[in-house]
Amino acid sequence: MIQLPRLHPALPNVFPDPTSALAEPNGLLAFGGDLSVERLVAAYSQGVFPWFNDDEPILWWSPDPRCIFRTDQLHVSRSLRRQLRRDGWTVTFDRAFGAVMRACAAPRADQPGTWIGEDMIRAYNDLHARGFAHSVEVWSEEGLVGGLYGVAIGRLFCGESMFSIRTGGSKAALVGLCDLLQAWEFPLLDAQVTNDHLLRMGAIEIPRASFIRQARHLSALPGRPGSWANASR
Known part of the structure; x- marks a missing residue:
């Protein structure tokens, strides 16, 4: 037992x-x-x-091990770069946190259930109101096409979930987030658990002990408290 x-x-x-x-x-x-x-x-x-x-x-x-991205080592394929130039999507931050969480919680074809229940939604909206949780939104002329949300403490960003309504929407959010985090001297993005999609985008695995040391150090550094709604990519 x-x-x-x-x-x-x-x-x-x-x-x-x-x-x-x-x-x-x-x-x-x-x-x-x-x-x-x-x-x-x-x-x-x-x-x-x-x-x-x-x-x-x-x-x-x-x-x-722990799955992470080095924010300066995200792999952006040529096809994704072409798509981002062609589609002309706009990336924003903290403009629609609640909508992003709801989209991440929505059932998916390969995953009809969700772990993002009402208790989690309330808790992370509280974190957002206190300036610790942030969203990335990807917009087309028709509205949201993708996004992600996560938690920032000091200079540590922990990704929680992402979604795509249009192909490439979550990838565009990840590109926008890593660009911003790199500019703000956040060296890593915690992706928690490894999957093939993350590995194709440049995620790596590191030992838990190494991650914990870095998390404790980064979370104690001065970060970007409050809303990120005025951040630019």
Whole structure:
């Protein structure tokens, strides 16, 4: 039987050592607690994030290895560059956070369910209101065609989810975000869990211990608090 630590409701800053997370399922660290702004900020600063379904308790994860992007090493294929020039989409930040979260939560053909439930939506909207969660929007003349959202603490950005309504929409959001983060001296973007799509865009895997060291260092640096709505790409 798996014995997981249960987070204390009155201690939002306290998490188990991430290196004590389970190997199977990879990175499962603890359960319980809440999704308060204080607890979420503490979690991301320590290399921990929540991920659970509606019928589960809040589960906290820190997988090994960790999937990240170096913001100056994003791979943009020639075909994607041509598409971005041809389509002329506009990239903005923090202009439609709620809409981006809802689009990320919508069922997909290969994934009819979603882990972005109402509790998560409320929690990350609270983070957004406090200047910690941010969205990237990609617009055509018809409206949103793609986007992503994530959490920024200091100079650490942790990506949470992305979506595409038009082919290439999420890639355009990722390109826009990495351009901005590189200009603002955010050296990495946490992508959490590896998949082939991320690897094709230049993501790499690093040991959890290395990621945690970098997360703690970067989250303590001066960042870009507040809204990013006036950011330019």
